[in-house]
Amino acid sequence: MLNLARLAWRPAACRPSAHGARRSFASAGVPLSRFVGAQTPYTHECSFYYPHVHDLPAAMPVFRLMDDEGVAVAGGVLPDLDEPTCVRMMETMVSVNEFDKVFFDAQRQGRLSFYFTNRGEEACAVGSCAALKLEDWIWPQYRELGAIFWRGYTYEEAANQCCHNELDMTKGRQLPMHIGSPEKYSMYVKSNLGQQVPAANGAAYFQKLLGKERCAITYFGEGCASEGDIPSALNIAAVHGCPTIFFCRNNGYAISTHTDDQYKSDGIAPRGVAFGMPSIRVDGNDIFAVYAATARAREIAVREGKPTMIEAMSYRINSHSTSDDDSKYRRSESPEAGYDSERDYWEARSPIVRFGKHLIAKGWWSAQREDDLRKVLRKRAITALNDAEKIPQPHPKHLYTDVFDTIPWHLELQQATLKDHLTRYRKHYPDVSDEHINSL
Amino acid sequence: MLRPQARRAIGRVSLSRRLSSQVPATAKMTMFAAINDAMRVALATDPRAVVFGEDVAFGGVFRCTMGLLEEFGKERVLNMPINEQGLVGFGIGMAAVGGTAIAEVQFADYIFPAMDQICNEAAKFRYRSGGEFDVGGLTIRAPANAVGHGGHYHSQSPEAYFAHTPGLKVVYPRDAITAKGLLLACIRDRNPCIFFEPKVLYRSSVQEVPTGDFMLPLGKAEVLTEGSDITLVAWGAQVHVMLKAAARAAEEGISVECIDLATILPWDMHTIRDSVRKTGRLVVTHEAPLTAGFGAEICATIQTHCFDSLEAPIARVCGADTPFPLALEKLYLPDELKVYDAIKQAVSY
Ligand SMILES: Cc1ncc(C[n+]2csc(CCOP(=O)(O)OP(=O)(O)O)c2C)c(N)n1
Ligand SMILES: [Mg+2]
Numbered sequence: 122m123l124n125l126a127r128l129a130w131r132p133a134a135c136r137p138s139a140h141g142a143r144r145s146f147a148s149a150g151v152p153l154s155r156f157v158g159a160q161t162p163y164t165h166e167c168s169f170y171y172p173h174v175h176d177l178p179a180a181m182p183v184f185r186l187m188d189d190e191g192v193a194v195a196g197g198v199l200p201d202l203d204e205p206t207c208v209r210m211m212e213t214m215v216s217v218n219e220f221d222k223v224f225f226d227a228q229r230q231g232r233l234s235f236y237f238t239n240r241g242e243e244a245c246a247v248g249s250c251a252a253l254k255l256e257d258w259i260w261p262q263y264r265e266l267g268a269i270f271w272r273g274y275t276y277e278e279a280a281n282q283c284c285h286n287e288l289d290m291t292k293g294r295q296l297p298m299h300i301g302s303p304e305k306y307s308m309y310v311k312s313n314l315g316q317q318v319p320a321a322n323g324a325a326y327f328q329k330l331l332g333k334e335r336c337a338i339t340y341f342g343e344g345c346a347s348e349g350d351i352p353s354a355l356n357i358a359a360v361h362g363c364p365t366i367f368f369c370r371n372n373g374y375a376i377s378t379h380t381d382d383q384y385k386s387d388g389i390a391p392r393g394v395a396f397g398m399p400s401i402r403v404d405g406n407d408i409f410a411v412y413a414a415t416a417r418a419r420e421i422a423v424r425e426g427k428p429t430m431i432e433a434m435s436y437r438i439n440s441h442s443t444s445d446d447d448s449k450y451r452r453s454e455s456p457e458a459g460y461d462s463e464r465d466y467w468e469a470r471s472p473i474v475r476f477g478k479h480l481i482a483k484g485w486w487s488a489q490r491e492d493d494l495r496k497v498l499r500k501r502a503i504t505a506l507n508d509a510e511k512i513p514q515p516h517p518k519h520l521y522t523d524v525f526d527t528i529p530w531h532l533e534l535q536q537a538t539l540k541d542h543l544t545r546y547r548k549h550y551p552d553v554s555d556e557h558i559n560s561l
Numbered sequence: 562m563l564r565p566q567a568r569r570a571i572g573r574v575s576l577s578r579r580l581s582s583q584v585p586a587t588a589k590m591t592m593f594a595a596i597n598d599a600m601r602v603a604l605a606t607d608p609r610a611v612v613f614g615e616d617v618a619f620g621g622v623f624r625c626t627m628g629l630l631e632e633f634g635k636e637r638v639l640n641m642p643i644n645e646q647g648l649v650g651f652g653i654g655m656a657a658v659g660g661t662a663i664a665e666v667q668f669a670d671y672i673f674p675a676m677d678q679i680c681n682e683a684a685k686f687r688y689r690s691g692g693e694f695d696v697g698g699l700t701i702r703a704p705a706n707a708v709g710h711g712g713h714y715h716s717q718s719p720e721a722y723f724a725h726t727p728g729l730k731v732v733y734p735r736d737a738i739t740a741k742g743l744l745l746a747c748i749r750d751r752n753p754c755i756f757f758e759p760k761v762l763y764r765s766s767v768q769e770v771p772t773g774d775f776m777l778p779l780g781k782a783e784v785l786t787e788g789s790d791i792t793l794v795a796w797g798a799q800v801h802v803m804l805k806a807a808a809r810a811a812e813e814g815i816s817v818e819c820i821d822l823a824t825i826l827p828w829d830m831h832t833i834r835d836s837v838r839k840t841g842r843l844v845v846t847h848e849a850p851l852t853a854g855f856g857a858e859i860c861a862t863i864q865t866h867c868f869d870s871l872e873a874p875i876a877r878v879c880g881a882d883t884p885f886p887l888a889l890e891k892l893y894l895p896d897e898l899k900v901y902d903a904i905k906q907a908v909s910y
Contacts, residue, residue, distance in 0.1 A: 234710035234887075285888040293888025296712040312714035313671060314643060347642035349674060375643055377619040382640040450619040520881055520889045531852065535881050539892060546898050552891065 154183045154404065155456035155466070156434035157373025158343055158380040159388040161402070165197035167413045169399035169421065169429060170390075181390045183434055184414060185404035189470050191478030200252075200413045204485050210251055210271075210408055211480055212494060214243035214473050217267045219498035220276060221439075224283055224297070227506055228443040233283055235296050239266050241406070241438035244472030245370045246340070247271050248411030249431070253338060253419060258328075259307040260321040260339035262314070263298060264370060264437075268340070272305040276498075280505035286512035292522070293515040315341065315348030318367065322358045322428075325365040329426060336364040336422035338415070343432075344375020346389045352396065355430070359397035364422030366415065367393060367430045370405060372437035377450035393430025405433030406472045409479075436467035517543075517553060517561050536561065587769035592762045595737040595770045596625045596702070599744040600663060602774055604633045607661050609698070610748070613639035613648060614665025622667060623704055623763050649675040649701060653683050656698035656753070663748055669705035669757055670714040676722070683753040684728030697751030702744070705733075705757035706798040706848055707894060712887040715760075718797065718849040718880070723755050724826045724858070730754040730779060731825035733797040737768040739823065742777030750779055759798035782829035784836065788818035790908055791842035794833055794859060796822040799848050799895065806900035815908055825855055833859065834866045841872035842907045846895050851879035873910035876903045 151162040164182035186197040193199055202210075221238035228236040239246065246267030250259070259268055266279070278290075282300050285293030290302070291309065301309030308317065321339035328335035341351060346369055358365045369389045373380055386392065393400030399421055403410045411433055418429040440447035453462050460466040468474075480486030517539065521532045528536070540561040543550055547558065590598065603610045612629055618640035620627035630638040641648040645666055652662035666672045672679070679701070687695035707716045723731045730752045734740035740758065747754035785800070786807060795803040800821045807817035818836050822828055837843045843863055845856035856877045864875055878895040886893050 294713065294884070294886050296710075296715075296887060299712070312712065313673075315674070344643045347644045347647075349644060349646050375615075376622065377616045378640055378643075382618065383642050445622065514888050517889060517892050520883055520886055520892055524883050532882060535851070539881075542899060542902060543892075546902070549898055550891075 154434065156183070156371065157436060157463075158371035158434055159183075159402070161387070163194070163404070165194045167198070167401070167410075167417055169401045169417065170394050171399045172394045172397045177391055177394050180387055181402045181432075183402050183404050184410050185407045186409040186413065187407045187475055187479055189475065191475040191482065193479070198413075199409055200416065202412070206251070207480060207485055210247055210412075211473070211476055211486060213247045213267055213271050214408070214476065215491065215494055216270055216276075216498050217243045217247070218473060219495055220266065220279065220502050223499060223502035223506060225439070225443065228297075232506070232510065233297050235298075235443055236283070237264065237298060237442035238439040239264050241467055241471045242370060242372055242435045243267050244408035244411050244476070245368070245405045245433045245435055248408040249338060249366075249368055249415040249433075252412045252415035254335065256306055256333075256335050257419070258321070258324045258335070258337040259305070260317040260324065260337060261301070261307065261310050262317065262340045262342055262345060262370070263310045263312075264342070264372075265340045266298070266300070269300060269302060269305050269307050272302075272307070274300065274302055274305055274307075276501050276505040277508070278302070280502075280509035281512065284506070284509040284512070285514065286509055287515045288509070288512055289515070292519040294519075314345040315350035317341070318350050319354035319357065321365050322354055322361070322363040325358075325363040325422070325428075326361060329362070329364055334423040336366060336419055338366040338368055340368045340370060342375060343369060343371040343373075343380060343389055344378060344383055346392070347383060352392065355392060355396035355398065355428070358428035362426045363428050364426060365428040366418045366422060367398075367428065368415070369430070369432045370435060371432055372435045374437050374441070374451070376441045376445060379450075379452065388432055388434075390430055390432035398428045398430055400430035400432070402432045402434065405435035406470055406475060408472055408476050436471075438464055438468055438471065513554070514552070517557055586772050588772050589767060590737050590741075590770040591764050592734070592737040592740045592758070592766040593623055593625050593764065595741040595768075596744055596758065597627055597629070598770065598772070599741045599748070600626065600629060601632065602745060603661065603663060603748045604629065604637060606774065609659060610661040610663060611637050611639065611655060612663045612665070613641050613651065614702075615641050615643055615648070615667045617641070617665055621665060623758075623760060625702070625758075625763075626665065645671055645673075645675040646678050649678040650682070652699045652701070653678060653686070653696050656696035657686065657694055659698065661698045661748060662700070664699070664701045666701060666703040668715055669703040669719050670717045672701070672703050672719060679723065679729065679753075679755070680726040684726045686728075686753075688728060695751065696753050699753040700744070700747045700756055701754070702756045702758060704760035704763075706759040706761060707885070707890060708761045709890065710887065711885070713884050716885040716890070718757070718847065720757060720825045721849055721853060721855045724855050728753070729826065731757070732779060733757050733759070733823060733825060735759070735797060735800040735821050735823070736762060736766040737770050739777060739821075740766075741770050742775050743779065743823065745774070746776040746779050749776065754779075757797060761798050777823075780824045780827050780829055782823055782832040783821045784832065785819040785821055786817060788816035788840065790816045790840055791844065791904055792818045792820060792833065792836040792840045793900070793904070794820045794822055794843070794845045795847065796825060797848070799846055802895065802897050802900060803846055805897045806904060809897065809901045810904045815904060817904065822859075828855075828859070830862055830866070833863060837863055837867045838870045841870050843867075843871075843875045844878060844900065844903045844907060845875070846878040846900050846903075848880050848894060850882045851877055852882045854879050873907040876907055878903045
């Protein structure tokens with residue numbers, strides 16, 4: 122039987138031109154993207170597909186403003202960003218990358234229980250967050266360190282969280298990189314997939330109810346998009362006009378699972394249209410495109426009172442986390458000749474490389490400057506890690522705090538029982554200080 | 562439509578016949594290899610068996626499905642999109658029409674999106690159809706228990722939620738041998754089963770495991786050490802904590818009877834009752850939080866049946882009534898010394 126969904130994956134040139142009449146991108150000669158999650162034509166138009174207005178093409182194009190070499194594409198309208206802003210965007214991406222390197226290695230050395238990197242996907246978080254206002258709520262998945270760094274979250278804060286010490290604002294309760302911050306309007310990362318997405322609707326809707334020109338952005342992977350929470354959220358958002366930006370990072374893999382096993386749709390973006398919201402696919406490695414699409418999505422949220430879907434195409438260069446060996450499942454072939462592997466191909470197109478080239482051509486950046494910055498950042502990350510490791514672990518009383526607003530009798534009893542136990546068996550618990558036991 | 566009896570007859574051999582087979586050959590296996598072997602046997606002996614879950618195609622994040630796709634093909638070993646309610650529902654439907662559905666939920670902590678499918682569908686399928694339908698062919702495997710650094714979402718022991726839903730069997734192996742025998746029994750049992758695998762034991766439990774077809778009975782507790790002063794009950798990874806605490810107490814001349822409950826539901830009340838009637842004391846220990854943990858059910862039932870024999874209050878040594886922590890995991894857990902202390906208090910009551 123003819124499988125239409127599969128057909129949508131084929132280069133536009135292979136298919137009849139029925140849809141080509143609708144959107145110019147489908148004409149032959151337009152370069153095709155090679156993302157794992159969808160190989161569709163590029164477009165320089167930052168146009169969202171509006172349900173009931175635009176016909177959905179069989180293959181949604183990928184909006185980009187810079188090509189793989191960081192050169193502005195013809196016809197594209199670059200966002201109006203000044204030098205300091207562009208440089209800050211670049212610096213934030215590099216700061217994510219340097220933090221990742223130090224903390225990934227630290228896990229390998231047994232200094233952290235767990236870590237995962239953002240490598241290759243830095244532009245998704247930084248570019249989108251740069252287009253938002255501080256008070257727009259962030260509901261993250263987990264690979265969005267750049268979003269909170271953009272808002273000024275520090276290496277030291279992240280290091281304390283990763284080392285779950287007593288300065289970690291979450292009192293050492295979650296895995297490394299499960300970060301968040303009320304001051305940065307960012308909810309906490311957690312390990313379970315999907316639940317943040319419907320919640321973002323409530324937060325977004327409530328801003329609207331209060332008459333604030335604010336929105337909420339929620340991030341999720343293309344794997345997470347398979348969870349029931351996501352279509353549930355899309356429907357409610359559209360029905361109630363929640364100013365929610367659904368930002369899907371499509372990096373080709375969900376742990377070992379290739380997008381071939383994750384969905385047969387044309388990626389994730391058309392699902393936004395299907396549920397009734399303006400939707401776009403962007404090149405997630407092009408920070409200008411991510412910025413421009415998110416800026417437009419924010420406008421739609423606060424001016425039109427509508428949710429939007431942004432599918433940002435990217436590539437997960439590193440393993441899923443420190444817990445898996447990606448050589449067991451990562452596909453090896455480069456999508457185009459000239460590269461040793463799929464990973465090499467994408468590494469060469471990674472957002473830092475591309476934006477770096479663009480800024481260098483503009484005279485706003487240089488290889489030397491990046492080198493110097495990387496050295497400084499690396500030192501700062503190492504210092505932050507070393508310092509965080511020296512800080513004591515959280516007080517044992519924090520086993521019982523924050524379960525409820527106040528501690529009920531049964532937890533008081535359990536705390537007292539633990540204190541009594543630790544007092545009687547002190548020498549068996551060398552990791553717990555006398556002071557902590559006495560003050561429990 | 563196939564009647565239940567007819568469905569049962571297809572391709573199945575009765576439990577008792579398998580159990581009575583001769584002493585089997587063994588091979589050295591880790592627990593994950595034993596689980597893998599159980600699924601291999603299931604797939605090889607039952608053409609209706611299908612294995613599916615997130616990341617199972619490449620062998621699963623804990624390597625339990627390694628090699629199965631290569632051996633049995635991608636029609637019977639399916640990578641699932643990340644959707645627990647969807648994949649459990651898939652298993653329910655398959656089982657309802659006679660399939661043998663072996664689902665993997667990547668972590669027990671991620672079973673909650675499938676709660677409705679499990680508790681409102683799988684558990685009630687037989688009852689609500691007057692026994693005309695059932696999903697007995699469904700088995701859900703999920704790694705559970707603490708692992709030392711898992712935090713909130715890679716550590717939980719959610720057995721009590723499922724024990725509270727009539728219609729589900731809930732099972733916990735304690736090592737490689739019981740993992741193989743109990744998993745194969747779950748797969749062939751004619752009730753939906755949830756099989757919690759103590760993830761900390763996947764690699765650390767290495768045993769001579771019977772090769773080929775091998776099952777252990779569900780609903781049977783196992784007395785691991787006989788004793789006369791006190792009875793201890795645990796399941797999953799906590800069995801090993803219990804055994805260490807018992808050994809520590811034994812050095813002081815306390816004779817401890819250690820019981821692995823193994824099947825949480827239907828639980829083996831009689832074995833524990835008989836033991837407590839003999840020892841007069843009972844300590845139940847589990848990783849899950851104390852309040853409304855399955856230990857509460859055991860304590861309540863045993864005090865009803867053993868009131869006249871009890872020499873000391875029944876005690877529970879359990880996880881704290883808090884979410885599962887990270888930095889403070891060691892203090893949260895019912896460790897060896899806490900169990901030992903409970904033994905001491907009970908015998909000196
Ligand atoms: C409810 C739930 N099911 C399964 C998992 C296990 N898990 C953690 S991350 C992950 C893959 C997620 O992939 P994707 O959403 O594409 O994000 P990426 O890691 O690629 O950024 C899985 C299956 C989980 N954390 N939560
Ligand atoms: Mg992904």
